[in-house]
Amino acid sequence: MASTTQFLISLPPKPPYLLSYSSPSKPRFINITCCLSIQQARNDQTTSSGSNALNGLRVAFAAGGTGGHIYPAVAIADELKLVNPTSEILFLGRPNSMESTAIPSAHFEFKSIPAVKLVRPFFSLRNLLLPYFLIKSITKCFTLLSKFEPHLVVGTGGYVSFPVCLAALLKGIKVVIQEQNSVPGIANRFLSLFADLVFVAFNSTVQSFPRKEKCVVCGNPVRLSLKNSVSKAVSRLHFFPWLEKMEGSSEEIKVILVLGGSLGANAVNIALLNVYSQLLLEHENWFIIWQTGVESFNEMESLVRSHPRLLLAPFLHSMNMAYAAADLVVSRAGAMTCSEILATGKPSILKKMHFLLSTLKIAYVLDTLRPEENENKFVAATRERQKWDNADYMCMGHILNSLSDGLFDTYKNEVTIKELWDKLETRYVTEDVTSKKFLVSRFNNYQMVYGRSVME
Template identity: 65%
Template sequence: MATISIISRFLPSSNFPTSPSYSSHPSLPSSLLTPRSSRFIQPTSLCFSCSLSLTQSNDQTAAAQDDAVGNLRVVFAAGGTGGHIYPAVAIADELRITNPTSEILFIGAPKSMESTAIPSSGYIFASVPAVRLARPLIAPQNLLLPYRLIKSLIQCFRLLRDFKPHVVVGTGGYVSFPVCLAAKLKGIKLVIQEQNSVPGIANSILSLFADVIFVAFNSTIDSFPRNKCVVCGNPVRLSLRKHVSKESARSYFFPGFENRGDCKAKVLLVLGGSFGANAMNIAMLNLYYQMLRGNHGLYIIWQTGVEAYDEMDSLVKDHPRLYLKPFMHRLDLAYAAADLIVSRAGALTCYEILATGKPSILIPSPNDSEGHQFKNASLLADVAGATVITEDELDSSTLAIAIEQILRDERKMADMSERALKAANLNASTEIAEHILSLVNLSTKKEK
């Protein structure tokens, strides 16, 4: 037996949701779509949660296996950043291709990246408000965290009860932990997918309960129960797996490029994150114009991040070989157009760099409390020869030197590209989908 008291031991390193709100969709019961105060369970009745067992009952197992012959129902718990959201979408897309009758529900936070990205990807979305862990750990705001976790678990139970999934897939984010834990407490099969080279504490805990753990790198196995791990890489969006010629991609950003006949042109792609990396943007601001003026064959595609765009746009001079945007909606074309990428070191971005075979300069975020980005960058340096610059070392001079050293060395660029492609697995989402189908006893082959 495992109780909620086990959870409290790990609370200081996780973020959990509070009370629920759900986006309207006909596939979900109206009682869930319109939450009412009468549905909230009062603190005095919360004690029953503490005695929930992690042991799946025989009746639940039999019921799940009998139901597996029907439509596959999968819940994805993902949110917070694109690094958690898009791998989940890639797996969901693959499940729909392999098993078209699959029913899929995403659970995330309201007014978040996933609350818009998931519906626009064509999937049902239900939201559970998330609560960030306050810093320092002794902050008064953290006193209510155990209560909020239990309250969140109860709401997750309701969602899972009504959707009746065969399996829950956690890819990370603030809601992933309570949703996945609720799934295990209800006897539902659980899988987690870890994008980073080293997991955070939430997935470390969930790994004890998961049926299968999908990891991106061989080195990650050492952080989990080895007998549960499947090394298959990070799921990559379908658009990135489609071949687009470099010339066509460049013409998208720089109209008329194909008519310029500049076969020696180089394109630098700068990815400042979804919201903006201030240090990267400042370094680029101080060197972009000098680089463009000194190298007439250089083109720059620069994603500043949404929150930094207005300031950067007001400071950056217009230039025919500069493409400046807050967010890259056609990131697949940006990768295809690029010769060199300067970027943060989020797990998804790092794997997309490998999958597209691009040389890279990585600047890990120092705001990553668990050091994931630095570890991801270090791994890419080992397997693909990526250049790593910490923010302490970053300025316009060090960045300019690193860019020039790579762009002027064709042999080095070719070697970095080859090593990156060898380290990636473009079929990760397919392999994960097949494992999920196998886990719930569904055939991955269509009946003829």
């Protein structure tokens, strides 16, 4: 009797939240649910010919383009290797790209495939050769998958995953999709029609897929390296080795980690470009670790003056060290960045908090009350309350984690996010507007007096 290998995809008993913080007390422990858990049940019987049974799960990942697509795949691969060390992992992506360096640095095998990119608008002349390049890429993927013979292919979005997953479907290999964002891209929407399962981070994302019965809401995966405990002192020496010879207490040092995206977030980079020199000049104990993004690095490097307390890098591969060294994180509010900030429990300044919550389609709980519970047992009413509870929980986690320790202690006991948001608006919007009106009225009352200095 030939040996068989059975693969069980274990789903959570109920849709967990994207984030969960254990208790409103310091330190803040935050757990991020991994989106994919695959266990292999092996049959120890040998074949009639005496050949050995399969001793490892083989999984191919299609990931590339940006860190938001690459590192969820790395996180899932880490988890697979942790659960089953004999698992074999293969990553497929573009040559001379971000994934071609990030994947080997994560100690996984990487094979390159021809790039296929859809140019927008769709009717652009540059898309005329798209069918040719797509067929070429699928053929290459088909060859690589035939050699590796994976039991499962995982696509984490981006145009790199499209030819890989199509080749897997043509070979009859099981395909699953992982979507990190609240709004899926074109590739994942199309592939979801044929995938066995679609893992999403947010409840609202399910509505964006045509076959909702395939969707499993279970949060974003976070790399195992970010969960490893690294001391702040060791991490800071990693980026600023000369600190070892510095006299005085290292406790006074404050490190700001600025994440300008994996490719480059212009708004964040330009904002820091305007203030970094003044910050370092006015605060002698402040240090800045600045990830500009690969595409923005050359421009930023030409504009930024070298400083011993400033580290400028196109991309940080040792993110566990960066988060451990940081006292504050300044970043664009990308889905994976938010998940990692929550996992590491770092105070952060996210660009446009309300915009982030609106993007996640959960901002409505800021100005609406929870649907009342009554004798109505209809499924629709129950789901509406559950949806509101999920959104309230996620908003609370995002906002509390972005507050300083002092503000966190002040507002941690708020029952609902609406109460928290109203108090923050009262303190930081209403009071600020009042003070501005006062200053404007003072300005309007100014009168020019000849013979008197304007500085008086």
